[in-house]
Amino acid sequence: NQSIVFTDKSTSYVDIADFVELHVMEKSSKETTKETLKWVHIAISNAKRNLLGNYHKIKRKYLQLYLNEFVYKLNRRYFGEKLFDRLIIANITGLGK
Known part of the structure; x- marks a missing residue:
């Protein structure tokens, strides 16, 4: 089991990479943020x-x-x-x- 976290590129996530095996960051659009x-x-x-x-x-x-x-x-x-x-x-x- 590999722990993966997907986040937007917010600066509020402090040191997530220290707690998971893979941290994937992707900039969200307004539509993605609002709906998804x-x-x-x-x-x-x-x-x-x-x-x-x-x-x-x-x-x-x-x-x-x-x-x-x-x-x-x-x-x-x-x-x-x-x-x-x-x-x-x-x-x-x-x-x-």
Whole structure:
């Protein structure tokens, strides 16, 4: 598994290359930014608000763990009442490992 991050050429991304195997930067057009990246920007904003609201101070050492937790919750937000059943299946089949 190779970790690849695609970003626009914003200067706000500090040292991403230190955390991933490949960092691909591409300048976005207005159309790309408005349409394609709309939900990416929303997810990033939600992640920042979630991390700052819950942890107040984030250490670089644990950043990936914080992001993993956010993505885990984001991916399961629509499971609703099926969440328990999915957890049972994941544990029985070994997917939870």
